[in-house]
Amino acid sequence: MPTHCSILVIGSGNAGFSAALSAAQAGASNILLIDKCPAAWAGGNSFFTAGAFRTAHGGLADLLPLVNNVDDETARAIDLDPYTEDDFSADLKRVTNGRSNEELGKALVRESRAAVEWLKRDAGVRFQLSFNRQAYQVAGRWKFWGGLHLKTQDGGKGLIADHMAAARRHGVAVRFDTAAKSILRDPSTGAVCGVLVESDGKEEVITCTAVIMAAGGFEANPQLRTQYLGPGWDLAHVRGTPYNTGELLASCIAQLHARPAGNWSGCHSVAWDANAPPDSGNREVSNEYTKSGYPLGIMVNCHGERFVDEGVDFRNYTYAKFGRAILQQPDGVAWQVWDSKGAALLRGEEYREEVVERITARSIEELAEKCAQGGLSGRQRFVQTLEEYNAAVYQHRKENPDVQFDPAVKDGLSTQSSSSALSLPKSNWALSIDVPPFLAVKVTCGITFTFGGLAVKPETAAVINQTGREIEGLYAVGEMMGGLFYGNYPGGSGLTSGAVFGRRAGRAAARLVAKQSEGEGTVVRAKI
Ligand SMILES: Cc1cc2nc3c(=O)[nH]c(=O)nc-3n(C[C@H](O)[C@H](O)[C@H](O)COP(=O)(O)OP(=O)(O)OC[C@H]3O[C@@H](n4cnc5c(N)ncnc54)[C@H](O)[C@@H]3O)c2cc1C
Known part of the structure; x- marks a missing residue:
């Protein structure tokens, strides 16, 4: 296990892999992605998904170049209207009763199409039209409904296989059985300088310049569910990974005074x-x-x-x-x-x-x-x-x-x-x-995932503390990011959110690393 890397990504789901890929493409090297689960559980909740990605688009002709399961004859028998950015925004607003953070929502919607194209082009994610889940055959024609038209080949299993292959191609190191316990900061600057991890029963410190947290919500933790969602939630069945238990969220709030955001009683x-x-x-x-x-x-x-x-x-x-x-x-x-x-x-x-x-x-x-x-x-x-x-x-x-x-x-x-x-x-x-x-x-x-998370700066997904300041070098994406979903959720937005904000966080972390290595950074690495 390396004890130093430039960017440490926590979580092997869609958000974590998206962030790692984006950081690598933005020029960062020595990127390490860790997950507390064993390799056999790689991919977090993302593995369990149907691979449905909600994206704004201009209709069938706009989607055809992205998908691998439509031949010309089938295409002629499909009715699939454009799903515009306005449609997506209106759906997000409607189902969250207008509570979704406006800036986060705007970014999600505006970058949804580009993020999917990026995943296809650079991560090799194989997209398909979602015939079996999102269309009905009416009078010999495939009629798509509900604004959610893309899925990945082999659902979440295919998505994670493609992400892992892309990580290998881009030189991202991946380590399982490694749990992040707390984020370490340089006491003199407040900037992130490492992570305390536990692996094989032993604690150790991995030093780094930036940490991108993509460690899921607290849906698999019956105690936190009852505490935040309310009585009875300990009895809900867990749909996905048993490893999203929220301790990193709790530690960031308690130790770093990270600001909680979003719908903590919602899921x-x-x-x-x-x-x-x-x-x-x-x-x-x-x-x-x-x-x-x-x-x-x-x-x-x-x-x-x-x-x-x-x-x-x-x-x-x-x-x-x-x-x-x-x-x-x-x-x-x-x-x-x-x-x-x-x-x-x-x-x-x-x-x-x-x-x-x-x-x-x-x-x-x-x-x-x-x-x-x-x-x-x-x-x-x-x-x-x-x-x-x-x-x-x-x-x-x-x-x-x-x-x-x-x-x-x-x-x-x-x-x-x-x-x-x-x-x-x-x-x-x-x-x-x-x-x-x-x-x-x-x-x-x-229960699928919890909506409460950490407040972030929409441009970079940098974590914000209780005084409203950015915690330098710390980013939160995927389920860990709070503020997008309240009470309800437009299907397929979780994966799109992970890709959009993972991509933003990866770029921002790579910029920070580059700035530091050029000696222009304001961050002074602490001796741990
Ligand atoms: C059955 C099911 C179907 C779904 N279908 C869809 C769908 O079709 N479309 C859609 O958009 N969304 C869907 N979702 C929701 C979707 O899974 C999430 O929105 C999204 O995958 C979350 O991605 P993530 O990367 O944030 O988290 P995850 O994919 O859950 O990854 C988090 C990872 O962090 C790891 N981790 C946790 N704590 C630590 C720690 N302390 N240290 C190190 N690692 C840690 C976990 O082991 C896990 O592997 C579905 C969810 C489920 C369960």
């Missing part, structure tokens, strides 16, 4: 297979435990009551907050329910027999009976809920015979008509649930 959490392991994701099954087919059906809690408008918006804008809604239900569980029409449209990736326990029945009563064996206490209410729901759907259909079901747009097929309205509407895609066989799947809350 990204989804409907997740209730039978999945609780404390960490599974690197084989990975993202397939996610259960995001609720817009095609309904969700009920163990009393048999609905509790969200399943069709209030596209899945991309609701899935990140419905985990919390499920956790708030009795026992923190729910059942997603469809009939054969809705079930036929579910993605096999998440709902095939091998990946989830499918509860099937020929009647609603039988379905209730079977769900009761898994904890549904309100059998009668379950049946009644479905009857009321179907009655409202029929009435809406009767009054609006021209409204057609279309999963690729907000179709307005709802439960609310002039003569019949549910107290909790289903606003779009309200298919009746009346054609057997019926299907139910039991879900719980899966």
